[in-house]
Amino acid sequence: MIKAEQKPIDEILRYLDPYNKILLSGCGACVTVCHAGGEKEVELLASGLRMARQKIGKRMEVLELTPARQCEPEFALEMSQTIEKAEAVLSIACGVGVQTLVRHFPRIPIFPGVNTTFLGETITHGVWEERCQACGNCVLEKTGGICPISRCAKQLFNGPCGGSSKGKCEIKKEADCAWQLIYDRFKALNQLYKMEEIIPAKRWGVESRDSGLRRIVREDLKV
């Protein structure tokens, strides 16, 4: 799922400085799972903002709302009435959610309250790690189900660099070397021969973000 982290409160207060009544909007999907922008975080941040503004003698009213999925138009549109009461919106959904609101509410300023960080998985309570860069042409079949695009600091396709040491990446000592993991996996599957194949240059410019805005159109689902 999409992972996010709350922005520093000083940065958020700076965005909101000109406003006295805002809507703080969370999202019930990904950011709830990673404890960055769910109902609970909306409540906490709202009281934090109120207190901070009260402290400097500039009281601010904070309305609270947490739609099930801020990135879906029907949920975003349900927010209309509340949004109209506010001078600005602080969204602690991911960057997608923020932009859904921007698309539907062109006359109100909308600010991000979190940094959308990556597509990742939960390792353990309170720890998440990146697993996918949405490169547009999944290579996991070639790499034993472990993604070197998201997990190797140099996005190598043909094995580890010289900095792989005792299973760890030289860039971040706490990170496993993706290619060590791939090697271990293929070894366990008795498929090391797969690592002898050269994976050719990826077509970044056709498959990935480098091709310009990506869009999926499913004629069968259109109404």
Added chain:
Amino acid sequence: MKAGSHLEKVLEKHLFAVTGELGPPKGNDVSVVKRKAELLKGYVDAVNVTDNQTAIVRMSSIATSSFLIQMGLEPVMQMTTRDRNRIAIQSDVFGATALGIKNMLCLTGDHHTFGNQVDAKNVHDLDSIQLIDCVRTMRDQGRRLGGEEKIEGEIKLFIGAAENPFGDPFEFRAIRLGKKVAAGVNFIQTQCIYDMNRFKEWMKMVRDRGLHEKCHILAGVTPLKSGGMARYMAKNVSGIIIPDEIIDRVVKAKKPAEEGIKICIEQIQELREIEGVHGIHIMAIEWEQMVSKITEMAGLLPRPKVE
């Protein structure tokens, strides 16, 4: 002959090759290039010119290589995929070969976070193996990557790459060299060797795969200047292994620098005896003045003149 470079001729004649290394200046001061080049001239067959090594901004390897040619030295131009996408890479290959550069070392490059531009966006459009394949395609098929259109002119390059027998997973390191050979590499320079046992074990895996007959392997050495340097490298540089007895020798020596040179010479002599090692790559980092001494004491002089 792939490119007809001096280095290629030396290796093809089965002469034991010696290469050195030159780090370009952190600016445009050509006198730095000249000073370092003079220290290497006549003692090595070719000189690697690093490409913003450790991701510190320096004079470009193409420009520096071109200066070396003017000074009568043969460069091995290093090129990393860290800073260039395939458009820039191929364009630079056109430019470099037009300037007379005949050897190229294909590298992924040190990660940019090690250097002085940590805010940079790294590129990694290709990896080093894909880069080898790209340059081989340009040279042997006369066409650019992913297209049939003919290149105007001829690309002649003796294609090199690096390999690190001290990186992990160790068992994969010979397989990885095999991939480089399959991609078209002509010669390999290794990471600096201190752990002779592990290097010999790697060379055995290389020979078992017959790779020593498909590419020239130049064994990398770096003389240790001091006990502090030895300890620092052993502890902090991933992919470098320095056995304790070597650290101890330098640490306990009355003149550590001299001991470092002595160890380096012993290493060269030992490496020379290993089947499949066709040369030595001396990386005397900011210690270029020692290359004359090392090559002389290791019995590598005079360097051959080949036609």
